Amino acid sequence: MQKATKKLNVKSVKRDTLSDKVIDQIIHLLISGQLKPGDKLPTEMDLLNMFQVSRPVLREAISSLETIGIVRRKTREGTYFTNKIWSKPFEIMLSLSAGNIQSIAETRMAQELGLVSLAAEKITDNDLMKLRENMELMEKQEGDYREIDKEFHRIIAYSASNSITEGIIDPLLHMFDEMFSIIPSEDKDKSFTVKQHKEIYNALEKRDPIESHLCMYRHLDHARKRLLARVQC
Template identity: 60%
Template sequence: MDEKASKLKMQSVKRKTLSDQVIDQIIDLLLTGKLHPGDKLPTEMELMEMLFVSRPVLREALSSLETIGIIHRKTREGTFLSDKIGSQPYRIMLALAAGDIKAILETRFTQELGLVSLAAEKISELELKKLKETIHIMETSDGDYSEADREFHRIIACSASNYMTEGLIDPLLNMYDTILANISTENRNKEITLQQHKDIYNALEKRDPIQSYLSMYKHLDYVRKKTLKNINE
């Protein structure tokens, strides 16, 4: 065991739910600051010695951590802690709420209102240009404009430049798109949606977080009420 591994001082695990305890120990390395995002984990052999577990138990734990995006493995290089929060953990959590349309809508509501406020302070000229392009695509579309609509919201979320929430927006919008797939396009009012997007854009262009928040609130409230109404009919 090398000097770096010996300093980590993880506790040996008990015989119950070994794999889960290994997961807890590895996550604890992040929580206590002994390792940081992007750091390389000790080798499998070193981890087995530190935790007093077998290779199958360790590999089961590592596979679980990889599935939820906590670690990633590089061929011939080793296993590393992820350096940012990806979409996989959020996708898994949202899957548990797949049938709860109201909860999905409320989650989108809370996330996007905060993100658009930050975006008003951080959005770049390039991102504003991209937003304007999505509005143009929606305006000139003869049919389904949902892809441009989704891209509009994704650009705003990413322009907020917050890595903790960035991973959430794609699975959240994907889940919402699944909901919209059950609503006929003829029940969507393109004119209202387009104007609301323009209002949000104008507020962002002015770098006004309060107006951006209010414009996004008006839009999402409209979307929420219309979605619930169509689903309940």
């Protein structure tokens, strides 16, 4: 647990500035590496002395950071940086872009193609077992299989072992899943999806980042084209 008495290097904030200046300085504590995700912030009194601002200004800044998921307040314990700092801001940004289906589909491709390449280098035997179980479950599934499909991609993303992308992938998969729900279930080819998942799995099992990238590209490109074709109907 981070001690509140630790000497932290920040700039004082003039009384006539807005709370966003305080927000900038608190985020600076993360960017500069003085504090890390999960660390406890200094006490309110310490922050007031550090930034030289009024209590209402500081509380407004903390509330704003809590709203976008940067910090969380625990009753009688204090305020902490969250472990997945960028999850909520990314979710908000996606929500504001909800109508731009092509951009969201392209964002998913950009993220997952990089992640699957990293996963090919880092994936564990346990992760591969989870993927096998997921594919078996999808083959047996009758009806809607979107949650199983989403979990397949989540397992791969998390096997890349990157804390930053872990905070991004869940809201991205959720948003794409919401968009993909416009395609009627009878228009979805589960057997083809399973086939593509197996191709991705085989490439990951070989720890081949290039083949993994190509297999994931074919899979996501197919989904993107189907989605855009449906929207343009």
